[in-house]
Amino acid sequence: MKDSLLHIIRGQFLINQDALKTWKFILFLSALAMIMISSAHRLDKKVHRIAALSEEVKQLKSQFVAGRMALMNAKMETKIIKAMGNRGLFPSEVPPKKIIIASNGSKDE
Numbered sequence: 001m002k003d004s005l006l007h008i009i010r011g012q013f014l015i016n017q018d019a020l021k022t023w024k025f026i027l028f029l030s031a032l033a034m035i036m037i038s039s040a041h042r043l044d045k046k047v048h049r050i051a052a053l054s055e056e057v058k059q060l061k062s063q064f065v066a067g068r069m070a071l072m073n074a075k076m077e078t079k080i081i082k083a084m085g086n087r088g089l090f091p092s093e094v095p096p097k098k099i100i101i102a103s104n105g106s107k108d109e
Contacts, residue, residue, distance in 0.1 A: 007013060013022055073079060081091055 013019070084090070
């Protein structure tokens with residue numbers, strides 16, 4: 001037991017007759033570790049990108065709501081009457097009349 005522990009600490013398992021198998025296994029584990037590290041970095045990048053896109057979506061939604069509210073305010077009849085009053089246009093005091101065209105071609109009011 002003590003000899004095997006000293007054998008590992010001194011690194012003699014890397015220079016003995018079966019060292020080629022050991023080196024292959026160490027290289028395999030190193031390659032796996034590099035693959036795991038790179039995939040973890042890619043995952044972190046994707047998480048940060050998703051968070052940034054989610055924040056952008058929230059901002060765009062709030063801009064849309066603000067724009068829709070501004071449009072609703074601009075479409076209000078009182079706002080339109082006030083804006084057109086500044087240009088010299090006022091609402092008609094006479095209600096509109098409906099024109100009905102009969103099938104024989106005469107007009108009724």
